[in-house]
Amino acid sequence: MMSLRSKKTAKRVADTVVVILLSVFSITMVLPLVWMISTSLKTPIQTRTSTPQWIPDPVVWTKYVEIWEKAPLLLGFLNSAIYAVVVLAFGTFFTAAGAFAFSKMRFPGRDIIFLTLLGTMMIPFPALMIPHYVLFVKLGWIDTLLPLIIPQMLGHVFMMFFLRQYMNGIPDEMIEAAKIDGAGYFGILVRIMFPLIKPAVAAQVILWLMSIWNDYVGPLIYLHTPRKQTLPLMIANFNAYYEIQNDFPLIMAASLVSMIPLFVIFFVFQRHFINSVHYAGIKG
């Protein structure tokens, strides 16, 4: 049997080892991103070295000017932002309304409809890719943001499921009380429910924003004209074009700039990102 003191020392030694291991590992995880920054501050010639040069000598900023001239990146940002804002604004409202109806209102067929909707979570996007394409060709929506926005702005089934679970935890008496005070369902949803479910909504909206900002397959299929493309597609095409010329600093600068909005949001709302796990409704 170890004495209490030697046990404590053993724990301290183990802790130190773990801190060192974790530090090494986390730094390794971030190194690719550091390499990305480093490359973006070089000239193409500076990238052709036999050993890695982490700190560019000299530091060259010109690629960050060039990228705006070589692709309509600003339009890319704008297109991605329109896509994200419209979908999230309408989608969040419709999703919350659906969750509210399924959780707190009574109407015939409610549970059957709910389960049917849940079933759609099993349909993989690739299975819908071709019929969607045909539909949007017929509607004349190719080369517009509509094929990306319209289907998604109607709501998000997983988020609805999850907000409903969350709302089930809110006592019905609160709604009854509001009804007696003369509030309509719309008023109850916006003024009473919404403030209560805000943390769950925030976590889900962040996950949704990430998937919109990263969406590549949809834009790849629907958007052909460069000026109409969203950011990820524009960056990918940029890469395909300049990789042949080995202009890696230019590619890295453009890719890095495309990630900045999400990084900023991550820095500001870090807590919500981490919370999104706890709000994913999964018990350990």
Next chain:
Amino acid sequence: MRLVNALSRKEKWIGYLFILPLCLQFIVFMIGPLIYSLYISMTDWNIFGNARFVGLENYLNMLQNERFWAAMKNTAFYLWGIPIGLSISMVLAVWMNRGIPGISIFRFMIYLPVVSSIVAVTILWQWMYNYEFGLINHLLHSFGIKSINWLRDSTWVKPAIIILGVWRGLGVSTIFYLAALQNIPESLYEAASLEGANFLHKFRYITMPLLTPMTFFLVVTGVINTMQIFVEIQIMTPDGGPGYSSASIVFYIWQEGFRYNALGYASAASWILGITIFILTVINFKMSKRWVHQ
């Protein structure tokens, strides 16, 4: 009584109104397209001409198509990323759960790749895998290992894509495991210590079994996501890799449908994919009874 009836009638209609957008989405963008795709999967339609009904011909042709099977095998290979990623993140989570300082910084750093745009990091790794000047080969040199032509070598292209996937996905699974670890009561470990158990015993007989529900969740979602892997492959190897060695099944569908305009054939392939994912998920649930701790 009449008032109550009027109220519940109102509740009914407002209820339907509230679920209307989700139902519209279901009918117009889910079930409608799905049925339509089943129909075109039985035609020889390419976007231009008229569709001719061919029955199961597309499906039968596919079973004899070499590239289809190559894509299937490649996709199955990518599943290796799941056990690799989950083992690493389980260890990381256990380390991070010791109550040591600096956890929030480690968590932040490991999570950073998750927040990074998938297209941007794929482009970054493509550069790192560069044969002549890529960072990875530089590092291999410093260990005295010869350069590998990662993305142009049919042996290495799949591992290269798995490494990228593991790197990008670790943050999520680590945080999920961490959340699960925090629900394991400390008293279990204390009791085990009194019995003289060392940390390996504790890991094997307490931590791992109690994490199995989370592992199960991560395996199920991991299989569903990996079966649909596409972006990394399309960007890093636009032609499907040397000898079609990196193409996944979604890549195959995309290529057939949107490069060669074989919409009918591609729809058939997407049905095969949907059914495969469904079967794998059912198998996962069936198998779970054997290993998931209740």
